[in-house]
């Protein structure tokens with residue numbers, strides 16, 4: 014069937030017309046219905062729906078109905094008798110035999126992190142404080158850890174103080190009376206189980222960043238950092254169009270390397286005794302070796318002394334540190350990451366019986382001369398207290414149980430869950446090819462990995478409370494995320510939703526061709542999505558457009574619904590108007606293992622350009638592409654690459670559109686950039702080699718720059734800086750389109766339309 018023509022207005026319209034995807038999805042306690050959220054048409058409001066598995070009947074939930082249903086991400090106890098969840102910031106417990114719903118808290122603070130102990134008690138955090146809930150026994154508060162001197166510990170007296178006490182009996186008597194009262198209160202507390210335990214004190218110039226309570230309420234882990242440490246100067250972004258009529262400054266982020274990330278410390282707290290002790294991390298393997306020693310010397314910096322600074326990995330959702338306790342509460346594991354990004358350690362502590370001597374044990378060290386991935390950091394304990402984790406040590410993310418690989422091969426495992434019995438691991442995998450995602454399983458004792466789905470675009474999943482079925486979130490090239498369920502051990506998927514609009518569903522789209530391009534630069538295979546006509550006219554050469562995805566570490570050659578769905582519709586339009594379009598997962602992209610990811614270390618824009626040049630030759634050789642009529646465009650990292658292509662291979666692409674582009678990596682953020690280029694102070698060469706602004710003199714082809722003026726991710730300043738360079742260089746074939754009310758990802762369809770009209774006109778003028 015011929016593709017349905019698409020207009021620029023339609024491609025850039027508010028995506029409501031497509032039908033909004035399913036966002037989060039989770040099971041109800043009885044495993045009979047699935048709940049999900051979806052954005053409401055023409056609104057930012059999210060509605061909540063419930064769909065019945067058997068009948069597939071769907072209802073939109075009212076506020077009163079929501080009061081009866083379970084919250085997302087429930088946590089089951091070890092027996093499968095109860096599950097706990099947070100809904101509207103309050104903790105609830107559902108009894109799975111009767112369905113009885115117990116409201117544990119009803120507070121103005123946000124509750125989080127519910128976790129069950131092996132013997133059925135629940136701990137949770139409310140703001141910064143921890144609480145324990147026991148069925149039929151109510152809630153107990155855990156005394157907070159405090160920073161300061163422990164008032165129960167006699168202060169060390171200096172000479173002056175000692176002299177005062179020696180001189181005056183009345184002073185000595187006062188002190189003795191205070192000590193006796195404190196001793197009595199301590200003794201009573203120790204003998205009286207109804208009393209709250211005392212606070213532990215951390216002495217020094219620290220501030221507590223986060224805490225984690227063991228599920229048995231016996232131990233706590235506290236993470237601190239230096240109090241008031243300099244976290245760096247933030248850039249102000251002016252807001253131009255405002256309700257006040259004034260230009261309003263808006264504070265955003267810091268710049269890479271201006272201030273080093275602050276070192277953190279780990280403290281173990283004996284909750285019962287109210288004692289805290291710092292856990293030394295100096296013994297972690299390799300922590301005292303500086304991987305940046307040579308760069309440091311070259312930059313004229315002093316050598317590092319002692320251990321490298323570290324930070325404790327957080328859950329990524331700001332809910333706190335990613336700390337995992339055994340259900341019995343006797344062992345804890347946490348992830349330590351060197352601030353230079355080159356090492357990650359999974360560290361455990363087993364405090365029981367040896368609080369005063371407990372030491373950090375390194376269970377797994379992952380080291381990378383480039384940088385440790387920010388993905389694939391899942392870890393946890395099995396019900397019988399064995400540590401599992403993901404590691405990229407083989408070059409691809411795989412699952413390990415106590416050091417033994419349960420999965421292996423040139424593919425990646427992610428998003429791991431263990432069934433309640435602790436027998437079977439579930440995870441997302443891309444075994445068939447890098448862009449095809451399924452749900453996989455492997456026995457915890459090893460054996461072969463099995464695919465449970467054949468949906469191609471699996472995005473996430475959740476096991477039903479009764480452990481019989483799994484809900485799967487999946488998508489396709491033209492299918493925004495939907496939900497299906499499958500039996501626990503795989504089989505036919507039952508689709509529960511189809512949120513596409515009838516109008517979108519009735520259209521025929523050009524299916525991307527998944528192509529494998531041999532690298533002429535020794536990199537192996539470059540995967541691409543190619544869009545071309547169904548039939549090629551003999552002898553005709555087609556103008557070529559390259560689309561470059563953003564983020565660097567992102568996968569766009571996948572069978573999932575692309576983040577770049579508007580761009581994909583634009584590619585349909587381009588093909589309809591006589592172009593062919595190529596979109597490759599250049600080196601740096603996600604889904605292809607460690608070496609593909611880190612090939613750009615200290616040389617951004619170099620391997621990726623080689624891949625684009627190889628792909629261009631491939632389109633010319635295999636798809637009747639016209640080598641003299643090639644253009645390139647993309648946003649963010651794609652904009653950066655557009656600059657690099659035009660400036661480092663002048664004359665190759667006759668026109669380029671750099672959208673929300675990075676022009677100078679020294680202007681980008683620390684978390685992202687320091688991984689790939691270290692810091693500008695330490696590694697100026699890497700920044701010079703990787704930043705388009707230093708190649709601006711080589712620009713000769715037509716260039717369109719487009720940028721949102723209130724972009725708080727890649728600052729508008731990047732485009733302003735490049736514009737000034739181009740002015741000073743007296744370059745003539747460029748223009749800058751500014752969008753006063755847009756940030757990084759455009760929101761307004763007027764802006765999208767304006768930007769893509771300019772891109773289209775640029776290609777029409779230069780490539781035809």
Ligand SMILES: CSCC[C@H](NC=O)C(=O)N[C@@H](Cc1ccccc1)C(=O)O
Nearest residue numbers: 563564565576648649650675726727758
């Ligand atoms: C300078 S590279 C990273 C910039 C940015 N990082 C986080 O937001 C990014 O990845 N931007 C990409 C990815 C994206 C795709 C679709 C919607 C929003 C963001 C981009 O802007 O294309």
